[in-house]
Amino acid sequence: MELRRVVSLPPYVFSEVNELKVAARRAGRDVIDLGFGNPDIASPAVAVDKLAEAVRNPRNHRYSASRGIPKLRQAVAQLYLRRFGVELDPEREVVSTIGAKEGLSHLMWVLVGPGDTALSPSPSYPIHMYAPVFAGAKVELIRLDRLGRQGTASGDELLGALEEAWAAAAPKPRVAILSFPHNPTTVCVDLEAMTRAVAWAREREVLLVHDFAYSDTAFDGFRPPSILEVPGAMECAVELYTLTKSFSMAGWRVAFLVGNAEVVAGLSQLKSYLDYGTFQPIQIAATVAMNEAPEYPAQVSAIYQSRRDVLCDGLSRIGWEVDRPRGTMFVWAPLPAAYAEMGSLDFSKYLVAEAAVATSPGVGFGPGGEGSVRFALIENEQRIAQAVRSLRRTLRKL
Ligand SMILES: Cc1ncc(COP(=O)(O)O)c(C=O)c1O
Structure with a gap:
C-alpha cells in the first residue's frame, strides 16, 4: 500500500548520527x-508547582478548550504587550x-492545498519545508545560505532572497514562511528588515x-523583533510564539498562533475538528509561567550565551573559526577546509565515532545546509569545554 503523504519523504539524516550516538553510548562511551x-x-x-496542584483537581481532567482557555490567551496577549509593545485581542487574535x-x-492545511505554492526558508528547521508539502502544496525555497554570513541579514539581503524565491514560484505563492x-x-534580522518584508508581503x-x-x-x-511590531503587519502576518x-x-x-484575526479564526476552526487542546493543567501552569516568571526567558538566554562563548572561544582556540551567533541556541559551523570534502553527514558521523561529540549534519536542513554542521548548546559549560578538548585531539588537520 502506498503511504501517500510520507512516501516521498527523504530519509531523516539526523537519525543516522543519532543511531551512532546511541550505539556508542551503549558501548559505554561518554558522548557529548x-x-x-x-x-x-x-x-x-x-509552572511545575502549579501543574502538580492543577492535576489533582478532577475538573481539569476533562476535555479542554481546543483554542486555549481564556486566561492562557490573555497571558500571552499581556506578554506581547509587555515584551514587544504589541496589542493582541485574546479573543480574536490568539489561538x-x-x-x-x-x-x-x-496552519498550512488552512492556507494551502494542491495547486498552491508556499515559500519556505532553506536551510531550515525541516517542518518549514514539509508542512506545505503535507498540505499538498509545492514549495519554493528562500535561500538563506546566500545571505551574508551568520550575523544579521540586512533588509536588502532578505528582500533579495524573497524576490528570488517569488520569481521562481509558479503559481505565485500565497504564503511565505x-x-x-x-x-x-x-x-538574525532587525526591525528594519522585518518592515521591508512586511511591505513586500503587502x-x-x-x-x-x-x-x-x-x-x-x-x-x-x-532584541529580536516580533513581526507584529511592524505597523500594518496585522493585515498580512501571523506569528508562532512558543x-x-x-x-x-x-x-x-x-x-500560540497570534496576529491576523481571519487566519487565527481559520486555524481555530480546523483545530476544533482535530483536537481538544493541551491537557488543561498544562494550560493553567503555562499561564502561571508567563504571568509569574516573566524574567525566566532572560535567565535561560543568559545560560545559552555563556555556553555559546565557551564553544565559540574554544573552537577559535583550536583553529576552527565560526561566527558567534546573536540568537538561537545553536552554533552553525562551516566544515573546516581540510575536512570539507567529507560532506556534513560523514563529518558528523566522524565526530561521533572519533571525538564522541554529536552534531547535526547541515545536509539534513535542506539545500544550502551542506557544508556546515550545527552544534546545539544543550550541555553545560564544562561538557562543552570537554567537547572542544576532544575535537582538538580528533581534528588534527586544523
Ligand atoms: C524554528 C523552530 N520552530 C519550532 C520549533 C519547535 O517548537 P515547538 O516545541 O513549540 O513545537 C523549533 C525547535 O527546535 C525550532 O527550531
Whole structure:
C-alpha cells in the first residue's frame, strides 16, 4: 500500500548520527550530545508547582478548550504587550497550539492545498519545508545560505532572497514562511528588515508566517523583533510564539498562533475538528509561567550565551573559526577546509565515532545546509569545554 503523504519523504539524516550516538553510548562511551535542539534547562518552578496542584483537581481532567482557555490567551496577549509593545485581542487574535510545530503544520492545511505554492526558508528547521508539502502544496525555497554570513541579514539581503524565491514560484505563492533568529544558520534580522518584508508581503499579497521560536534567545543586548511590531503587519502576518525555548518548556507543548484575526479564526476552526487542546493543567501552569516568571526567558538566554562563548572561544582556540551567533541556541559551523570534502553527514558521523561529540549534519536542513554542521548548546559549560578538548585531539588537520 502506498503511504501517500510520507512516501516521498527523504530519509531523516539526523537519525543516522543519532543511531551512532546511541550505539556508542551503549558501548559505554561518554558522548557529548550537541545534536538535537532539545533544551536541558529546567522549566520554571512556579509552572511545575502549579501543574502538580492543577492535576489533582478532577475538573481539569476533562476535555479542554481546543483554542486555549481564556486566561492562557490573555497571558500571552499581556506578554506581547509587555515584551514587544504589541496589542493582541485574546479573543480574536490568539489561538493556542500544541507546540509551534503542530501550529505551523495545521496552519498550512488552512492556507494551502494542491495547486498552491508556499515559500519556505532553506536551510531550515525541516517542518518549514514539509508542512506545505503535507498540505499538498509545492514549495519554493528562500535561500538563506546566500545571505551574508551568520550575523544579521540586512533588509536588502532578505528582500533579495524573497524576490528570488517569488520569481521562481509558479503559481505565485500565497504564503511565505520566515523564522528569525534562524535555526540552523542563526541569522538574525532587525526591525528594519522585518518592515521591508512586511511591505513586500503587502505589495505581493502574500501572507507571512513568522516562526518566532527564538524570540527570547538572543545575546549581547540584541532584541529580536516580533513581526507584529511592524505597523500594518496585522493585515498580512501571523506569528508562532512558543514556550519551548523561552521558558524551557519543550515537553509541555504550549505555543500560540497570534496576529491576523481571519487566519487565527481559520486555524481555530480546523483545530476544533482535530483536537481538544493541551491537557488543561498544562494550560493553567503555562499561564502561571508567563504571568509569574516573566524574567525566566532572560535567565535561560543568559545560560545559552555563556555556553555559546565557551564553544565559540574554544573552537577559535583550536583553529576552527565560526561566527558567534546573536540568537538561537545553536552554533552553525562551516566544515573546516581540510575536512570539507567529507560532506556534513560523514563529518558528523566522524565526530561521533572519533571525538564522541554529536552534531547535526547541515545536509539534513535542506539545500544550502551542506557544508556546515550545527552544534546545539544543550550541555553545560564544562561538557562543552570537554567537547572542544576532544575535537582538538580528533581534528588534527586544523
Ligand atoms: C524554528 C523552530 N520552530 C519550532 C520549533 C519547535 O517548537 P515547538 O516545541 O513549540 O513545537 C523549533 C525547535 O527546535 C525550532 O527550531
